[in-house]
Amino acid sequence: MITIQLNDRQLKIIEIVKEREPITSENIASSLNVTRATLRSDLAILTMTGILDARPKVGYFYSGNNEVNLIGNNIKERKVENIMSVPVLTKKDGSIYDAIVNMFLSDVGSIVIIDDDDNLCGVVSRKDLLKATMGGTDIQKMPVGMIMTRMPNIVTLDKNDTVLTAAKKIIEHEVDSLPVVEKSEDESKIKVVGRISKTTITKLFLEVVDS
Incomplete structure (x- = not known):
C-alpha cells in the first residue's frame, strides 16, 4: 500500500480529533492557535483521503484509517x-x-x-x-x-x-x-x-x- 506523507500540523489535527471527537473546525483552530482559514487545506486533505469524517453542524470524527492509498505517490508526485x-x-x-x-x-x-x-x-x-x-x-x-x-x-x-x-x-x-x-x-x-x-x-x- 502506498501512503501519503502528512505534515506536522495534519498529524496534530488527527490527534486532537481522536481525543475530542466530534470537534468543530473552530475548536481545532483554537487548540492549535491558528485561524480556521489556515486549517482549510489541511482539513480538506484529511477528509478527502478518509482519515477524518466531517458531519455538518456536528464536527470532525476520526475514521480509523492509519494508511491511505487514495492519493499516494501517483498523485503526490504528478506535475x-x-x-x-x-x-x-x-x-x-x-x-x-x-x-x-x-x-x-x-x-x-x-x-x-x-x-x-x-x-x-x-x-x-x-x-x-x-x-x-x-x-x-x-x-x-x-x-x-x-x-x-x-x-x-x-x-x-x-x-x-x-x-x-x-x-x-x-x-x-x-x-x-x-x-x-x-x-x-x-x-x-x-x-x-x-x-x-x-x-x-x-x-x-x-x-x-x-x-
Whole structure:
C-alpha cells in the first residue's frame, strides 16, 4: 500500500480529533492557535483521503484509517504540466459581452485576460461578469479589462508544481481554477500555457482510484 506523507500540523489535527471527537473546525483552530482559514487545506486533505469524517453542524470524527492509498505517490508526485488543460483566453480590450460568450461556450468558471503581447494581465470570474451585467454597463462597449482582477493579485501555478500544490492553492484561495504560467527571468513577461481546475484534479483522483 502506498501512503501519503502528512505534515506536522495534519498529524496534530488527527490527534486532537481522536481525543475530542466530534470537534468543530473552530475548536481545532483554537487548540492549535491558528485561524480556521489556515486549517482549510489541511482539513480538506484529511477528509478527502478518509482519515477524518466531517458531519455538518456536528464536527470532525476520526475514521480509523492509519494508511491511505487514495492519493499516494501517483498523485503526490504528478506535475501540473501532465494534467493541465488548454487555457481559455481573451484580450483585455475585448468587450465584456464577448467575454461572457467565450465563458459559456467554453463552459468554464473564469477566463484569463492577456494583453497585446499575450502576457497575463488579469482574470475575470462569472461573478465579475454577473456584476457588470447588473450594473447598467454597456457590456458590448466596455472592455473586459475594466472589471478584471489585475496582476499581481492573481494566484498562478508553474508547470513544474505538483498537483498537490495546485489543489492546496485552489482550496486556500477558494477559486474555480488557476492559470499555469511561464515567467521570464525578470518576470516582465508572463505567458499562460495551461489551466488547472477543480474538475481537472477530480478527474485525476477518479483515474487513480478506478485504475
